[in-house]
Amino acid sequence: MGKTKKKVPKCFVAKPYTNLADQITGDQIVSNKKKEPKIRLRQDESEEVISSQLSKRILDQVREQKQEITDNDATEKNLISLGSGSDSEEDEEDKSMFGEDDKDYYEQLEINVEDEKALEMFMSKNPETRLTLGDMIMEKITEKQTEIQTQFTDAESLQLQDVDPRVVQMYKGVKQVLSTYRSGKLPKAFKLIPKLRNWEQILYITEPSTWSAAAMYQGVRIFASNLKENMAQRFYNLVLLPRIRDDIDEYKKLNFHLYQALKKSLFKPGAFMKGILIPLCESGTCTLREAIIIGSIVGKNSIPMLHSAAAILKLAEMDYNGATSIFLRILFDKKYALPYRVVDAVVFHFLGFEHDPREMPVLWHQSFLTFVQRYKTDISSEQKKALLKLLRSKSHPIITPDIRRELESSTCRDIEMSEPL
Known part of the structure; x- marks a missing residue:
């Protein structure tokens, strides 16, 4: 005779759907096995059983990702409202550059009055008029209008072209951004200027004299990296050098952003020498303060x-x-x-x-x-x-x-x- 089969209680028989009475009866019977609660997930019409520990981890990750997305959205909204976007590469460099304990920044200068008077004896009595980028542009326009020179063959000269009014309007908007720029992303139109054939004319529309000090630093970074040496020399001589001299003359010291811009200009040492150092000495009006500040850049960096x-x-x-x-x-x-x-x-x-x-x-x-x-x-x-x-x-x-x-x-x-x- 075969063994008699034990009758299985009805509460343990798997049913596709159980009513409330069976569930209450089943809960009253204690089982020897400790059953882990299961979570059933249906994927592609096939069921997969996941343990409670793994499901807890999944839910935790979902909550963390949701929280990160919420935080990022809030941060982006705040940055947009303040007009300062996030640029990872620029932000990291700015954090290291604008720290309070930057050792590359020149110390506070104490200029001896007697030394300044002694150097004034050797300054030029009739210095040459200092040209700006606007003066150079207007000179080229005059040459074209009077037909003194019908075609510019020099590679360094500005090739004047008719600029679309929409382009002019766009770069006037860029000018407004650069005049109040502090940190963050720059307009893409500004980054495209070094790649344009008539980059000097477009640059003149943005009025570099109105740029903030931080915008000047970013501009030197872009132009030093993308322009050839002879063009970078023109940018240094017509835009960067006048701004540095005016800042020193007005405040008796150099803004930290402009000091870093001067340091970044050494990326092209030939352009730095021919666009800043030599013209400054040839002008015959270089002061002792200007020489010490710019000389500190030369002394601290490899050339x-x-x-x-x-x-x-x-x-x-x-x-x-x-x-x-x-x-x-x-x-x-x-x-x-x-x-x-x-x-x-x-x-x-x-x-x-x-x-x-x-x-x-x-x-x-x-x-x-x-x-x-x-x-x-x-x-x-x-x-x-x-x-x-x-x-x-x-x-x-x-x-x-x-x-x-x-x-x-x-x-x-x-x-x-x-x-x-």
């Missing part, structure tokens, strides 16, 4: 040797002013291995003051001492004698003895070459 050597050569050959001594001393302190041609030009630069009746400022003697300390072995014997003779007519009670000691203890380059191996 290729060839660009620095070309700048030293140009500074040594131009008419002297006090700013020349500051920039020469800073470049000498970078300890480049300069070509002999550059060293010779600097020697002739100092020898040119032998018969100058004016009393040389302390900055001149300091740059002379720095040059002798760094390059005393790169001068010839004849140059050494001439420099020692120069010290008799141009002397300083404290600095000149150090210069003479450095020269007398040095070994000249022609003696080193003549020595047998």
